Amino acid sequence: MAENEALLTLEGWFSYHDFRKLNWEKWKAASPQDRQSAIDELLSLVASWEQSEGAETGSTALYAMLGHKADFGFMFLRPTMEELQDIKTAFNKTRFADFTVSDYSYISVVELSNYVNNPGEDPKANPHVRDRLYPILPKWQHFCFYPMNKKRSGEDNWYVMTMEQRKELMKAHGMTGRKYAGKVKQIIGGSVGYDDWEWGVTLFANDPLELKHIVYEMRFDEVSARYGEFGNFLVGNLLTKETIASLLQV
Numbered sequence: 001m002a003e004n005e006a007l008l009t010l011e012g013w014f015s016y017h018d019f020r021k022l023n024w025e026k027w028k029a030a031s032p033q034d035r036q037s038a039i040d041e042l043l044s045l046v047a048s049w050e051q052s053e054g055a056e057t058g059s060t061a062l063y064a065m066l067g068h069k070a071d072f073g074f075m076f077l078r079p080t081m082e083e084l085q086d087i088k089t090a091f092n093k094t095r096f097a098d099f100t101v102s103d104y105s106y107i108s109v110v111e112l113s114n115y116v117n118n119p120g121e122d123p124k125a126n127p128h129v130r131d132r133l134y135p136i137l138p139k140w141q142h143f144c145f146y147p148m149n150k151k152r153s154g155e156d157n158w159y160v161m162t163m164e165q166r167k168e169l170m171k172a173h174g175m176t177g178r179k180y181a182g183k184v185k186q187i188i189g190g191s192v193g194y195d196d197w198e199w200g201v202t203l204f205a206n207d208p209l210e211l212k213h214i215v216y217e218m219r220f221d222e223v224s225a226r227y228g229e230f231g232n233f234l235v236g237n238l239l240t241k242e243t244i245a246s247l248l249q250v
């Protein structure tokens with residue numbers, strides 16, 4: 001049993017977060033026609049992403065990021081890594097991409113950990129599990145992303161604890177999380193072997209204070225207080241076709 005314990009994660013869609021900066025100087029220097037055709041190409045990509053969401057063969061989130069870290073935050077969920085690659089390539093072939101630089105990205109796979117399985121049941125047959133592995137991303141007003149690890153140092157080593165000990169701590173974590181039902185939607189991407197941290201955490205909320213509150217409250221749960229290590233945080237506002245056009249209007 002012991003050697004299996006780490007292998008019981010459930011995986012769903014693959015995930016690609018692409019954070020891009022717009023070169024405003026270049027954008028403003030371009031001709032109105034050039035800018036318009038770049039916007040048109042971007043909007044037609046957005047329409048193709050929407051189509052795949054309609055067909056439930058993926059989901060996409062578009063956010064305008066605050067602060068200096070990025071201008072655009074795109075999150076793509078697709079069944080295969082090849083599709084994520086195709087999305088990147090198609091984007092880079094557009095005229096719009098020439099005005100941007102991909103400054104940060106994150107690759108993971110939507111993950112549910114084994115702490116919640118009902119023994120004996122085929123988890124992927126459970127519609128609630130499927131909804132979480134293949135989620136249609138909410139079109140909520142705010143989005144935040146950060147990567148995290150569980151510590152492996154000295155006394156605080158998550159990976160040498162028994163399943164029972166970890167389960168106990170995750171239970172407390174889940175209870176805190178449940179207080180935010182309907183207010184915060186979380187997608188956990190497992191990224192061991194894919195990216196520089198162990199998980200990518202994506203949160204959606206309509207009230208930006210709920211993002212702050214959940215992250216702060218979780219800091220007091222032992223699993224985050226003692227074992228959590230966090231990377232950079234990015235936060236953004238929902239982008240729609242209409243707001244893309246007005247954001248890019250100069």
Ligand code: 76R
Nearest residue numbers: 113115116170174177178180186188199201215218219224
């Ligand atoms: O899925 C469940 O409802 C069962 C409980 C649960 C698990 C197993 C759960 C619930 N999470 C699980 C796993 Mn979570 N989660 C985070 C963060 O900032 C921080 O301190 C942590 C970042 C947030 C905000 C969050 C939210 N969770 C995980 C894992 C994998 C751990 C492993 O395998 O070792 C990580 C890294 C992680 C991190 N979590 C919830 C939430 C919320 C809101 C819930 C309740 C979900 C719900 O009931 O719908």
